[in-house]
Amino acid sequence: MSDIPTITINGKEIPARAGQTILDVAIENGIEIPNLCHDARLKPSGACRLCLVEVEGQKQPVTACTFEISEGLVVKTETDFIRRLRKTVLELLFYEHLGVCTTCDDNGDCKLQRYAYEYQLDDDVFQISTVNVAQENYTTGNEAIEYDPDKCIRCGRCIRICEEVQMDSALTFKDRAANIEVTTAFDIPLNDSTCELCGQCISTCPTGALYERQAKGKGQCKDILRTRTTCPYCGVGCQIDLNVNPKTNKIVRVTSEVGCIPNDGNLCAKGRFAMDFVASEKRLTCPLIKRNGEFEKATWDEATNFIAERLTKIKTQNGPDSIAGLSSAKCTNEDNYIFQKFIRAVIGTNNVDHCARLCHSSTVAGLARAFGSGAMTNSIDELKNSACIFIIGSNTSEAHPVIALSIKEAVARNGAKLIVADPRQIDIVRFAELHLSQKPGTDVALINAMMNVIISEKLLDSDFINDRTEGFDAMAEALKDFTPEKAEEITTVPAEKIRQAARIYAGALTATIVYSMGITQHTTGTDNVLSLANLSMLTGNLGKESTGVNPLRGQNNVQGACDIGALPNVYPGYQSVEDSAIRAKFEKAWAKELSGNKGLTVVEIFHAVETGDIKAIYIMGENPALSDPNLNRTRKALDMVDFLVVQDIFLSETAQYAEVVLPSFCFAEKDGTFTNTERRVQRVRKAVTPPAGARNDWEIVCEVATKMGYRMQYDGAETIMNEIASVTPIYGGISFDRIDSVGLQWPCTDKDHPGTKYLHKGKFTRGRGKFHPVEFKAPAEEPSDEYPFVLSTGRQLYQYHTGTMTRKSAVINQVSPTGYVEIHIEDAGKLGIADGDTVEVATIRGRVSTLAKVTRTIERGWLFMPFHFCEGPANMLTIDALDPTAKIPEYKVCAATIRKE
């Protein structure tokens, strides 16, 4: 067989690829073969029998979706015989499909409806003898998903996607023959099943049998306008289509197109079901000015005049460095660019930072030192082909659910070996070859010991080390005594498991590291990152496909906000503010003299309020009153600061401290770009009309700037992006035209540059990769008699950040109503705590009341709290000790105690 087999379809010769099915080839070549059980994400099943075609030499018709092509295959797709068969199949489907198009949400986007028309079905060839009456089924009582068995054609796609893509296996068929119906195993309610509410079942359903309960009756597909944009949750950057009913100006549902990059039509619970906030009645619609302790409505002119006057006065009296700005990882690149430009050029300080400080500043610091760039080295799509995936400190399936799908695919379909190092037995451990349950805050010890094994067992890549790196000998020397046994004492992970992990990682053809906040949010965050950089360079797992060091970014545009310079030490494109040549470039571009001093970081800004060094803070779209560590101290600072401006879509916990609150647009009302975790710059598009009275973030900032005497005016987001490209080399080739259908990955230096799939190919950004000897250091606060537990904080699947957006969703509120603290069943037993009890968790900094979640997935002596909830906020407890380099606080480790209330 030749490499490019040629097949004949309906008399036309078509080149194909080995391994394709007839249906694959037909779809690629625009030949329509009707099909209902096919979804490119799934293994072919051949269940619906609609894609039957005739193949020369085959006694019987074959299903195009399952029949693999070979050289010289002759296929006929539209013979009378085949069309007759298909018509019978369709008639039989209508023998069970009792749906009525007139009231169905899918009207206008239903294949069954389309085929029924095309084949001109007689309405009642086979007369239905009994009509099912609507009855309770597994979705009854679930806010997200509803199943109508009368519309179900039993194609099994929902079950298959749950099993094959989501790998959750919540769904199955019950019964046999014509009685089969979709349900959960043992027919339990969906709410009690393993369902993760990803809604993938709805996305693949070819009829209206599975649908979003909240969308029912809110608009039929035939009347819906779809706008492609980027999901506002997490850093994966899923491409979503907002389905808007133009009559109501409301988002009816969220869909995603199979085949789109980077998510291939897959979404998680948040992306699919948590868009209620856009049309929330709690949206801000009018500027507010606090007078006598109460907010009063103000006009835009009043508000912006007031801000311009106050900021000008403070700047004049106390100098520009007495003002700080917090930009936003939730806003677009264009918003961030304007904001940092405003702080730098108008205020005249580098005191601009944002919440990346709290999540991945240690990544930026560590990877920049080791490699020269502080971003994910490789792409999401490469994960599925890795031979070994080492997840450390990332609860991937909860915090980055769609990336977790690629990891699951790598393991379950492609035979990759997964190692998970995490103190808790997180969900993705189900797929792991090895789970290392290290004590929180001991990552360096674990990684050093793995490297010790790799060196002593000669599993290292000497060629790579010699050709591409420097500093190996010093690092190797530092590791000499760091045996697995020594690490076992520190980490509690058995030495033998550490050896196994080292051998699996080093022995794989391609090995990739995936990490997140379990690594970064420590006083040793930069050290942790450097250790991972060491590990990957030691084994040559850099600069090629399906390898690398891959920090998963937590917020939709945290990568972009960093890229675009919402950081106190760099201009857009990581260009140092302390480099005079670069500063001169920006002074010229912005026609303004700029400060050459690094600014303050997030936590430092609040600490500087206490000392009186910071007098005013301008916050755009951040909520430090809930997200920052040691909240009592943060909130005191917010209270104390002379002048606080908050620009947001809701009156957040932080906004309540403000003098002036400015209502802004949310993502669904904006044009612009977000940059996802794999450095891909993607479009954000306006899908709904914003609430009257709110304004675009960048426009608000421009108005304030203009009123402060520096004219900032742009036609729109596209013009801003053009300016970004002109001053930011890594974004040099980005333009709205080029990223219209698929985003580009930076570095993309000019308009012909194709973007960069993976970094450091052939050469590191900094030239040679640099090994750093890293010593193990204990966390800032260790358990004591009074505070005997180690408390960690983090995310959970259904919530996002401080919950301002997710907690407006009925779906999310049903599945995740409030906060909790996880405690091991034995510890709970000793303390007389039962599952669901109200408990008080306390640290030296504060105490909160929450519910106990008694589990075996956490180790004895450790506690875990999600940080999304304003009732019982975990950050009342966390410590604001900082990593000395990156200034990231140690959210992941503090000493705590717990008792039943």
Next chain:
Amino acid sequence: MPTDTSQIGKTKTYRAQLLICAGTGCVSNRAFKVRDALVEEIKKQDLVEEVQVVATGCQGFCAQGPIIIVQPDGIFYQMLTVDDVHLLIEEHLVKGRPVEKLMYIPSKGKPPIPKLSDIAFFSKQRLIVLKNRGLIDPEKIDEYIARDGYQALAKVLTSMTPEQVIDEIKASGLRGRGGAGFSTGRKWELAREASGNGKYIICNADEGDPGAFMDRSVIESDPHAVLEGMLIGAYAIGSEYGYIYIREEYPLAMKRLHIAIDQAREYGLLGDDILGCGFNFDVSVHRGAGAFICGEETSLIASLEGRTPEPRIRPPFPAQSGLWGKPTNINNVETWTNVPAIINRGSEWFSSIGTESSKGTKVFSVVGKVTNTGLVEVPMGTTLREIVHDIGGGIPGGKRFKAVQTGGPSGGCIPESLLDLPIDYERLAEVGSIMGSGGLIVMDEETCMVDVARYFLDFLRSESCGKCTTCREGIAAMHDIVADICNGQGKPEHIGLLQDLAEAVKDASLCALGGTAPNPVLSTLRYFNDEYEAHIKDKKCPAGVCQALIKYSIDAEKCKGCTLCSKHCPEEAITGKTKEAHIIDEEKCIKCGACRESCKFEAVLVE
């Protein structure tokens, strides 16, 4: 219940042996009670040292159970009860006078036939698969070994390469007895050639056809033959582990399998280094939960893996990717059981039996309106007439033969005009039926062929797994149309609609279940179209079966007023005085037919 071992010494010889059938049919006719009574009576008569009772596997003549063969005379006794035991022992074993009244009488007025070998039911059969039936105690490996058991295994392990074994099976012409009829040797060859280690073999004992009990009987009467076949197959394809997938509904077969496996392990015939030849193989028994679809090989494999039993598209075939994704060879019980005989006696001998394309014998379970129901093994090429009339003893009660259905619920119904059809895979397919796994149902003139189609569709519509549209909904739709016809709701256009639908289901279904499910419809439409016409046009059921289309009445001329019918009527619909003609109240009559069955004067009429 195990045989009373106190009576048996391995080397002890007896004057006489009573071989009592302990197959499921005889056991449900209280064979064990008879066995216990025999043992008791032998003690009482002080014959313990002279007479041995042996419980054997199914002897096949199920209609006559419980049955006993007295050896060495070969006298055959039938329909025994506990009350017959004293007479049998006293007369035959003490006084030496065989008991005529307990012998088989071929038909009314004919003399009894004392010897098994003279009974037509047995004399026309040729036993390869069932060669040990009734002759050995299936719970004793020594008895199997004494009849050349495991000799074939020793032969292949010591003197044949796996390739030679495959060549021998290929040359024999053995084809899959599960129904599809694929060359067994070729199948083995594919599994052997498949790359990858950890290959599996599976014995399909998920016998789901209603009325079929071939596999059950083989396992119950000769479980070691199945194991030996699997061992040889495992050696040939290079597998070290096998599964026997058996219906939960076969407790006796399962028990005997477990005993056989334990004994084979004890004798070193299963496990590591079998017969010191370095060959390892072991097997475990997996119980099926009673889904018809599990007889289909890909569904069976899914079920074994703990998944929903649904068929999947082939390729890949199990030989390429089967159980747990490993190359897997799956054959049914009867196929495996043929293997030792082929090895022992050679492919030439085996291929000399049968027809051009179908070699060897086939086991059928003969049931329905036939005198001798039971299990028969005949050479391929035997005609349906020989099976129905000679072996089966024809239709009871002097009724007229109407049709025979072969191949289980998705087989076709073959009319009288084709009774001389010699049985083989291709000939059955030509007339619209299938070999299937060997079910054979005989129907007489009182069988309504439309109702037969409805009956099998009803079975299949609940046994379809529901995965593919045409099988799931197509069978249901065919059923609903046929049921309408039976209920007098038939319309002239139904026949064409049914024909088209049946063809579509046949052409478009995913697996063989859907592919063959239309056979009962297509074959009855083809051979018994007049019955459909009568139902639709005349609103009549000529066989008097379809309740909506029939009316019961009593012929006053013939009625003697015996009152039997009114006593049997469950609805008190029949009235009349003793010795006067009775009358049926149509309003109350539920058309159950109890009156007609009870009437000794054929006075109850159906129209």
